[in-house]
Amino acid sequence: MSDLIDTLVGIAPGDPLDALRAKRPVARADAQTTYDALVAAPADLARATALERAAIGYWVAALSSAGALAAHYRALVADVDATVADALDAALPAASTTGPYGAYPTGPLSVEDEEGLHYSATAELRAVVGDRLAAALEHAHLLTFRPRDASPDALQSLLDAGWSTDGVVTVSQLVAFIHFQLRVVTGLAVLKEAL
Amino acid sequence: MSEQVIRHPDLPRPNAFTQEELGWVPWLEPKPESELTEDDYTALVERSRAASPYFRLLVRDPVVLGARTRADNDIFYNTDAGLARAERELSAAATSRTNGCLFCASVHSRFASLQAPSRRDDVQRLLDEGIDGEQDERWTAIVEAAAALTATPSHFGAAHVDALRAVGLDDQAIVDVVQSAAFFNWANRLMLSLGEPTPPGA
Numbered sequence: 001m002s003d004l005i006d007t008l009v010g011i012a013p014g015d016p017l018d019a020l021r022a023k024r025p026v027a028r029a030d031a032q033t034t035y036d037a038l039v040a041a042p043a044d045l046a047r048a049t050a051l052e053r054a055a056i057g058y059w060v061a062a063l064s065s066a067g068a069l070a071a072h073y074r075a076l077v078a079d080v081d082a083t084v085a086d087a088l089d090a091a092l093p094a095a096s097t098t099g100p101y102g103a104y105p106t107g108p109l110s111v112e113d114e115e116g117l118h119y120s121a122t123a124e125l126r127a128v129v130g131d132r133l134a135a136a137l138e139h140a141h142l143l144t145f146r147p148r149d150a151s152p153d154a155l156q157s158l159l160d161a162g163w164s165t166d167g168v169v170t171v172s173q174l175v176a177f178i179h180f181q182l183r184v185v186t187g188l189a190v191l192k193e194a195l
Numbered sequence: 196m197s198e199q200v201i202r203h204p205d206l207p208r209p210n211a212f213t214q215e216e217l218g219w220v221p222w223l224e225p226k227p228e229s230e231l232t233e234d235d236y237t238a239l240v241e242r243s244r245a246a247s248p249y250f251r252l253l254v255r256d257p258v259v260l261g262a263r264t265r266a267d268n269d270i271f272y273n274t275d276a277g278l279a280r281a282e283r284e285l286s287a288a289a290t291s292r293t294n295g296c297l298f299c300a301s302v303h304s305r306f307a308s309l310q311a312p313s314r315r316d317d318v319q320r321l322l323d324e325g326i327d328g329e330q331d332e333r334w335t336a337i338v339e340a341a342a343a344l345t346a347t348p349s350h351f352g353a354a355h356v357d358a359l360r361a362v363g364l365d366d367q368a369i370v371d372v373v374q375s376a377a378f379f380n381w382a383n384r385l386m387l388s389l390g391e392p393t394p395p396g397a
Contacts, residue, residue, distance in 0.1 A: 020367055021370070023273075023275055024277075024371075025269070026265050026273070027269040027270045027273075027374060030266040033258070034262040034266070064347050064348050066349075099346070099347040100347065104210060104295060105208040109211060112295075143384050144347055147294050147295065152200040152201070152222045153200075154388070155222050159199065159200065162197070164198065165198050165223050165224060166255045169252060169255040169389070170256045172385060172389060173253070176380075176384035177263075179347075180377045180378055184374060187351060187377060188370070191366065191373070
């Protein structure tokens with residue numbers, strides 16, 4: 001059975017990293033199960049379409065400079081709609097920054113508050129992807145770079161753009177999971193070079 | 196008319212990191228307990244989690260919740276080789292401290308202290324002073340690796356692997372540092388964005 005993390009890191013059966021991953025067999029299998037449920041073979045395409053899922057995946061991986069994973073998701077987007085892939089490419093430079101930053105509730109941690117980009121989709125991007133996906137991309141940017149700025153207002157923006165409560169849960173899981181997936185890939189790739 | 200979030204304007208909001216037990220309230224309506232199916236209970240993994248608004252919200256995507264929970268348990272509780280339990284919790288706490296998740300940091304700093312009772316003050320220093328607070332060499336290497344992996348883009352690199360090896364971690368333990376930090380980059384984003392923490396005893 002194919003395992004996306006193994007494929008992206010370049011782990012073959014019998015490799016040292018194959019044995020290391022095999023010691024956490026449930027985590028390994030369920031990383032793939034999560035990817036399948038969120039991206040490769042979702043049960044419910046009404047709450048989030050295949051294109052929306054792939055586009056959010058590409059956006060998050062590319063914003064995180066996760067090269068191999070971003071290329072994987074970009075291909076999924078382009079398979080469905082190359083225009084959307086191009087529009088995301090065009091939007092990425094102005095959206096890219098470094099995190100995490102954001103604000104804490106007022107108090108002793110306020111000294112750690114850090115300013116940073118609050119991303120709004122441009123008219124050009126919105127014209128291609130529509131208001132619903134644009135809202136999800138804005139939220140994905142928030143979750144990627146400034147998760148501590150999350151708020152009820154941010155979720156209301158998703159609901160107002162046409163996402164259902166179930167859809168918001170799935171989009172949130174998708175963005176959050178990709179932040180796991182890209183870090184497992186990064187960590188294992190670094191370790192592979194050091195073996 | 197679109198659906199509406201749940202707001203909690205009258206609840207006090209914790210504003211500091213703590214090892215005490217915080218509560219959590221959702222900004223979206225959890226699935227009512229009366230509507231949970233057998234598949235939902237499978238996804239909850241432990242039936243008692245039906246009492247939690249967090250898990251009943253996530254059960255709106257049951258396959259993903261089930262996989263998330265099983266992966267969580269394997270990364271943190273599978274003690275076949277690898278990193279000590281306390282240090283997996285340390286990695287989770289350092290990740291949560293970096294992202295700014297007060298709720299997750301409270302749970303996993305508390306778990307780290309439970310696993311290593313003599314280190315409670317060291318754990319508290321991580322919360323009070325952050326990832327640059329003083330720790331011994333071994334904990335410094337783990338905290339710095341978790342924080343580097345948590346940055347976006349990640350700046351985890353060969354120097355972090357070298358530092359972890361220098362303080363005695365084998366490759367299995369390094370995989371555990373990576374997976375525990377990676378997992379909390381998933382968990383922090385859910386906890387931070389779907390609801391808010393409430394003070395101890397609230």
